[in-house]
Amino acid sequence: MIIVGTFQPSIEIERALSEMEALGVPPEEMMVLYMNEFPPISRKKKASADIHVSSFEIGIAFATGMAVIGASIGFKLILGPIFSGLLAAIIGFFCGYSLYYLFHRKKKNKLSQSLPEIIVLIQSTKEVAPLIKEILWKHKALSVGMRKRL
Amino acid sequence: MSATLTFPKAKYSTAGITYLMYQKPSIVAWWSAVFPGFGHYLLNQYARATLLTVLEVIINTGANINEAMVYSFCGEIELARSVIHLDWMIGYIVIYLITIGDSYRSAVQLNKYIELSTPDLASVEIFPFEIQYLQNKSPLLGVFYSLFFPGLGQLYNHRIFLGFYAIFWWWIYILLSHAHKAIILTITGDFAYSTAILHPHWLLFMPSVLGGAVYHSYITCVQHNILAKESQQKRLTDRYVGSKFSIRGVKG
Numbered sequence: 001m002i003i004v005g006t007f008q009p010s011i012e013i014e015r016a017l018s019e020m021e022a023l024g025v026p027p028e029e030m031m032v033l034y035m036n037e038f039p040p041i042s043r044k045k046k047a048s049a050d051i052h053v054s055s056f057e058i059g060i061a062f063a064t065g066m067a068v069i070g071a072s073i074g075f076k077l078i079l080g081p082i083f084s085g086l087l088a089a090i091i092g093f094f095c096g097y098s099l100y101y102l103f104h105r106k107k108k109n110k111l112s113q114s115l116p117e118i119i120v121l122i123q124s125t126k127e128v129a130p131l132i133k134e135i136l137w138k139h140k141a142l143s144v145g146m147r148k149r150l
Numbered sequence: 151m152s153a154t155l156t157f158p159k160a161k162y163s164t165a166g167i168t169y170l171m172y173q174k175p176s177i178v179a180w181w182s183a184v185f186p187g188f189g190h191y192l193l194n195q196y197a198r199a200t201l202l203t204v205l206e207v208i209i210n211t212g213a214n215i216n217e218a219m220v221y222s223f224c225g226e227i228e229l230a231r232s233v234i235h236l237d238w239m240i241g242y243i244v245i246y247l248i249t250i251g252d253s254y255r256s257a258v259q260l261n262k263y264i265e266l267s268t269p270d271l272a273s274v275e276i277f278p279f280e281i282q283y284l285q286n287k288s289p290l291l292g293v294f295y296s297l298f299f300p301g302l303g304q305l306y307n308h309r310i311f312l313g314f315y316a317i318f319w320w321w322i323y324i325l326l327s328h329a330h331k332a333i334i335l336t337i338t339g340d341f342a343y344s345t346a347i348l349h350p351h352w353l354l355f356m357p358s359v360l361g362g363a364v365y366h367s368y369i370t371c372v373q374h375n376i377l378a379k380e381s382q383q384k385r386l387t388d389r390y391v392g393s394k395f396s397i398r399g400v401k402g
Contacts, residue, residue: 002397009379010286011273017390031392034383053289053372060368061180064361068184071357072223072350080336080345082329085357118386123395 005136006116016139031121055101062096063089159267162275166309175257182253188362189253213238216354269380284378292367303367327352
């Protein structure tokens, strides 16, 4: 039998794999496959590739700068330095965030965000197949498929 | 001849996970300008970053930079001029600017090593006094923790010494600036008195530290998530190559 399970990255997949090994499925008869998005994000800039991460980066940088100025001027305002600083920070954050977001927004395939990222292929005998399916489901597999030998 | 050119990109220790990952040099330089040392925290150079932050508090206090900033932004240039201590000023400017330059240069240099690094990292490592592990984290939760009290977001990311270091300083700022007392007084409507009790020198450290702590915990969460995924991919694809796997399956 061929059994296929799909997962999102978490420690659950490793717990499932080790449980199947304990059941007697040798590691050589299993295959783990990672699916990439298109276009693949360059490895180097992975952390900054996400638009929201970059927007947050600019937003919080603006917020901090504005908060220092806001708190300073606040000593002369009725609002006081703390609230004037916080207000400036909030305004700064939204300005920075939305400015970056609007200028760098690209059309994105929304479907790809919800697709599973890891695929596990297992080859087993008919007898243990139901047990393997059970293990996959128990460890939060997104979907499980099975078919007989051709 | 050396066996390999590559090296692991991350390492566990009692203090947390120290790793090499892409950092935008301009962002690193900006955080160094906000608070000397913060840029080096983003580069995971925790020892020099911590020493730089201590130095900043000492020489800022010596030179009265924060008071001068408050007066300058309020348009009182004469007062700003009179409040600065000239003995400290030139040294402050030199250290401040060179720290920014150094963090920018380090970011550019460290980014060059990334392609030589491999994500060889276990999911857990046990130390005599700590257990460190990788886990998918929510960057927004990290933001909220540090927003409420700087240092809590760092604890969420298992940077335990940095977490308690930040909590310690935040208490110093609260107690010396009377910020929390002023918040309560403002809420109860006593605006004039609440502004009068605030100490500008210690208050002006707070926005920078708050912003830095929030950004650090956010970006550390994001990068831990990438590390967790990359190291798991390396572990699983190395072990489960499917050498005896046939897509037609076995008989049965």
